[in-house]
Amino acid sequence: MAGTSIDEIAGERRQLINVAYRLLGSLAEAEDAVQEAYARWYALPRSRQEEIVSPGAWLTTVTGRICLDVLGSARVRRESYVGAWLPEPLPDRAEWDHGHGTDPADQMVLDESVTMAFLVVLESMTPAERVAFVLHDVFRYPFAEIAGILGRNPAACKQLASSARRRVGVARAPVTAAGQTDAVRHVKEAWETKDIAALVDLLDPAAVMTADGGGMVGTVLRPIEGGSRIAQYMVAIADKAPGLELLERSVNGVPGLVAQRAGVVMTVAAFDVADGRVTRIWVVRNPEKLRLWGRAG
Numbered sequence: 001m002a003g004t005s006i007d008e009i010a011g012e013r014r015q016l017i018n019v020a021y022r023l024l025g026s027l028a029e030a031e032d033a034v035q036e037a038y039a040r041w042y043a044l045p046r047s048r049q050e051e052i053v054s055p056g057a058w059l060t061t062v063t064g065r066i067c068l069d070v071l072g073s074a075r076v077r078r079e080s081y082v083g084a085w086l087p088e089p090l091p092d093r094a095e096w097d098h099g100h101g102t103d104p105a106d107q108m109v110l111d112e113s114v115t116m117a118f119l120v121v122l123e124s125m126t127p128a129e130r131v132a133f134v135l136h137d138v139f140r141y142p143f144a145e146i147a148g149i150l151g152r153n154p155a156a157c158k159q160l161a162s163s164a165r166r167r168v169g170v171a172r173a174p175v176t177a178a179g180q181t182d183a184v185r186h187v188k189e190a191w192e193t194k195d196i197a198a199l200v201d202l203l204d205p206a207a208v209m210t211a212d213g214g215g216m217v218g219t220v221l222r223p224i225e226g227g228s229r230i231a232q233y234m235v236a237i238a239d240k241a242p243g244l245e246l247l248e249r250s251v252n253g254v255p256g257l258v259a260q261r262a263g264v265v266m267t268v269a270a271f272d273v274a275d276g277r278v279t280r281i282w283v284v285r286n287p288e289k290l291r292l293w294g295r296a297g
């Protein structure tokens with residue numbers, strides 16, 4: 001093709017960051033994967049670059065392959081991770097900690113495919129399933145292109161996406177933003193007043209709370225199951241953490257809670273709500289995953 005401009009190549013970055021974050025569940029790892037893809041592009045001889053009909057497709061393929069490798073090695077790394085591993089939570093664009101820069105944070109599109117509930121389901125997939133599903137079902141890439149990333153034929157990639165789709169399960173009616181906001185607000189109020197009975201009423205009896213401290217801060221190492229047990233744990237935490245301030249904040253595009261002390265974010269909590277009750281709580285306390293949050297205001 002005729003010479004590709006630097007601006008045209010740089011313009012692919014937003015899409016690549018969005019793809020890589022959904023594949024890896026970590027903005028830091030997504031940044032690294034995209035940076036490596038660009039490094040490989042610029043390492044190509046000019047003549048080779050000019051032979052590539054679609055630089056965007058080339059960069060996506062390379063980024064996909066890098067993410068596939070990272071997912072494979074992540075499985076091994078997470079076996080030695082202390083406690084549960086949760087995806088890196090993302091604040092609303094207006095609340096990025098700009099001390100860490102606005103790029104690539106400002107390039108993230110916060111939609112249903114980055115909710116904590118969705119990302120956690122993606123974690124249950126094999127690396128190949130995740131790549132096939134995310135690229136096809138979320139970003140609408142054809143299986144012919146995905147085949148080039150996975151090194152399999154299109155039919156096999158279609159089968160992988162189908163298998164991944166079954167893991168996602170039967171879609172239930174989405175909770176309205178107002179419904180999610182109300183549920184989270186009521187949990188906040190009950191937590192602040194240490195009202196165990198109110199918390200139990202707000203939590204599904206089969207609710208599950210999962211926390212990620214990464215071995216760097218104290219938290220439960222195994223999921224807490226049952227609304228009553230979760231309520232008791234939340235109140236116990238409130239008793240042990242005087243001066244902790246709870247704020248309603250967007251977490252991965254969905255209403256959630258942030259706990260801060262002296263203006264510094266210590267904990268980010270994401271929620272899943274069904275039929276007016278909280279069914280899942282994901283609590284991220286690993287400070288390495290809270291780098292974008294800084295001060296919550």
